[in-house]
Amino acid sequence: MQKAVFVDRDGVLIKAPKINNRPTSIKKLEQIKIMNGVIPGIKILKKNFKLIMITNQPDVYRKKVKKKDVEKINNFLKKKLRLDDIYVCYHDNIHKCRCRKPNAGMLLLAKKKWNISFKKSFLIGDRSSDVIAGKKVGCTNFFINYNYNEKLPNKKSCYYVKSFYKAALEINKSLKNKDNE
Ligand SMILES: [Mg+2]
Numbered sequence: 001m002q003k004a005v006f007v008d009r010d011g012v013l014i015k016a017p018k019i020n021n022r023p024t025s026i027k028k029l030e031q032i033k034i035m036n037g038v039i040p041g042i043k044i045l046k047k048n049f050k051l052i053m054i055t056n057q058p059d060v061y062r063k064k065v066k067k068k069d070v071e072k073i074n075n076f077l078k079k080k081l082r083l084d085d086i087y088v089c090y091h092d093n094i095h096k097c098r099c100r101k102p103n104a105g106m107l108l109l110a111k112k113k114w115n116i117s118f119k120k121s122f123l124i125g126d127r128s129s130d131v132i133a134g135k136k137v138g139c140t141n142f143f144i145n146y147n148y149n150e151k152l153p154n155k156k157s158c159y160y161v162k163s164f165y166k167a168a169l170e171i172n173k174s175l176k177n178k179d180n181e
């Protein structure tokens with residue numbers, strides 16, 4: 001079975017513009033800004049893990065963003081960061097879908113396709129919905145805390161970190177520890 005690191009997009013791989021101290025999604029590829037430390041962090045993780053982006057993009061349904069533009073942004077990231085796969089939920093709450101985080105649908109699809117062991121896998125997010133999804137399937141979760149104006153995840157369900165790079169270092173370290181057992 002494979003090991004994976006599941007990564008959220010907005011606020012994790014790329015900067016998420018904030019409104020009322022809550023993260024939003026960019027609308028156009030031209031607005032993209034890869035977060036500091038993401039490129040070296042990915043490089044570290046790439047050696048041992050499949051890298052899979054999972055992202056909620058409800059703004060498509062809300063008509064704030066065009067699906068075509070989300071796809072452009074995601075394809076750019078896939079190439080630039082050499083991501084193995086990308087899963088997107090375009091639904092909103094009213095659709096009651098299985099993929100919208102905090103539901104674990106995207107993680108389950110990826111598991112099936114890539115033969116992933118959740119127990120050996122990690123998730124990096126910046127909202128409690130990310131952490132809850134990871135917790136549901138039994139990943140080890142890292143939470144990048146920006147102190148958004150919303151409910152933060154329970155500290156028992158994740159490790160709080162300052163950045164993607166810090167999470168990548170911790171994941172790499174835990175892997176080494178495991179190998180020594
Ligand atoms: Mg996010």
Ligand SMILES: [Zn+2]
Nearest residue numbers: 089097099100
């Ligand atoms: Zn969905």
